[in-house]
Amino acid sequence: MHRSYQPLEPVTSKYLQKRMDDNKYQQHRRKVNDAKPVVDTKGHKTPGHLQLNLKKLQMEEDRLSTISTDNKKLALKLADILRSKGQVDNWNDPPARSMNAQKRRMELLNVCHENQAILERINKRESDYRRELWEEDWQNTERILQDIARYPHGVPLQQVTSIIFKLYTGNLKTLLTQRF
Template sequence: MHSAYQPTAPAANKYLQKKWDQSKYEEHRRKVVKARPVVDTKGFQTPAHLHLKLKKLQLEEERLATIERDNHILSSKLSDIMRSKGLVDHRNSYPERSLNAEKRRQQLQEVTRENQGILERITNQESEYRRQRWEEDWERTERCRDDIARYPRRVTNQQRYKKVLFQQDTDLNEKQTSSSLDSEH
């Protein structure tokens, strides 16, 4: 088929013929949509007593009344509970105590004894780490680092120690001056 419009009747101008055909088709579609049936197919009207089932309405009303009554009873019970803070209204005043309190107390004592034993074993255990050996290893590591370093590290270490020593010396000097002042008075 060709992509251009092919009119059914010969026409001098295909564009105008297409426009006229399109408008006729749209008018036809509007008439089809607005068309009303000529034959009455609705059927006869059902009598009102068949639509309205009185027994069903009565059963529904009874069911709703039962639900309403139950809701009222429940709401009154809830309001009583809210007023009484949920306490039970009986005359038997039993003390509240657990049935297995003794067993729980024994278990607690047993766990406490076990924990004490574990703590004692831990505190009596000799440490597997030797502090002296760690310090010697650290000194050896620092010596290796000093030997490998591009710039001398000992100067900065000495300065660091001097600062600490200087601070300690000032603290000692302050203590000595304060003690000498106290002895003069």
């Protein structure tokens, strides 16, 4: 009895009820399999220009073409060496010289001479500034500052020496009553 079909509700035919329940279950399973997801989890489709890197392919093709041309040049040089019976090529091709090198050199010399002449004129010119006048003006300024100062310049050193002397001699009472 435990293996037999037991319907949830009381029925007249267990066999028919089992067939109807199986049909409902199969229909439910088909619906679940055919159901589309509500949330799209596929991700974005990668654009074509990102899937195929054309610039990289072009650079690789250029690199391979330069390698092949270099290989062809080397093969031609090796073939020439094999055909020439080992003769030495000792041609010394002179370097290409500029047609106006002399003119540029002369212009450079002229500029150097002009610069030296300007430097000499600058060195011969006397300065417009008079240092003696500046020093006199500074001495006058210091004299005026001493005249208007509340305490003359150099008095603090005399006061410090007198305080030390009074401390040394023991005249502390006169020191405390004295105002500075």
